[in-house]
Amino acid sequence: MRRRAPAPGRSTRGFTLIEVLVVIALIALIGTMTAVAMSGGLQGVRLRSASKEIASQLRFTRAQAIASGQPQRFVINPSGHLYASPGKRDGRIPQELGIAFYGARQASAQAGEGAIVFYPDGASTGGSVELSAKQAARRITVAWLTGEVRLETPGAAP
Helix, strand or coil: CCCCCCCCCCCCCCCCHHHHHHHHHHHHHHHHHHHHHHCCHHHHHHHHHHHHHHHHHHHHHHHHHHHHCCCEEEEEECCCCEEEECCCEEEECCCCCEEEEEECHHHCCCCCCEEEEECCCCCECCEEEEEEECCEEEEEEECCCCCCEEEECCCCCC
16 A cells, blocks of 8 residues: 655644653653652651661561560660661661650660560560651551551551
8 A cells, every 4th residue: 555645735744753752751750740749758758668667677576586486676766766676687767757666664775765575476565666757657566465567657547
């Protein structure tokens, strides 16, 4: 089949590859900016990341207690924005985030620190760590009886 040439005085209609790529890039940029704005921006990303990391370290500490048959301790220093779990798995929490720890005083090794101890049967002393950024917050709770670690958003529907 042969293509017909455009009628005299009429040009072919369409878009160039560059025009299509520019439109795709603009759509991607607008989508990214919208996602960041809706998710609370950079502080929201830091809040979610730090809370997931702490929950992960608490679960690791519980697993170490069960595997080793020895009690294991997760320690958090809210004023220093630091935490420590077994195996020298220490970390920092971004300075922009607020930190509150609620737990048994008997588990803490020294003043100004909080600790959650996990036992070989999976149980723990229980407690919670709450991280906050502006109006957003995330709470990591540890059940004392089962040692279950849960990550929650306060005020959100269950």
